[in-house]
Amino acid sequence: MRKAIIFGLVVAALFLIACTTQINSRPLSEGEKLFRSKCASCHRLPDPVSRDAKQWEDVLAKHEKRARLTPEAKRLILTHLQGAEN
């Protein structure tokens, strides 16, 4: 009987831990995943807030060939950098 109660408490605790971790580690958007995988190979990842929307367009236009971005990847990364996805 006592074992059952302890088991129940452990399960409840694990459940709570699982829930809070889920909240803290929000899933990455496609754009953020691409940004992290494509933009850190030649230099450090730039900070998304370091430039405005227009500047990011210019940066990505310049990088399209250089970083071999597909039009879709370019669009997703741009959306992420402009902070427009959430």
Ligand code: HEC
């Ligand atoms: C193939 C190598 C390479 C990859 C991959 C790459 N970069 Fe660059 N990046 C460079 C080089 C070289 C420079 C410096 C020359 C320049 O300013 O164009 C640069 C400069 C920059 C700058 C500063 C220049 C400016 O105009 O403000 C930013 C911001 C930047 N990169 C963002 C990115 C982003 C975002 C990605 C992912 C899409 C990326 N880079 C991927 C090579 C790369």
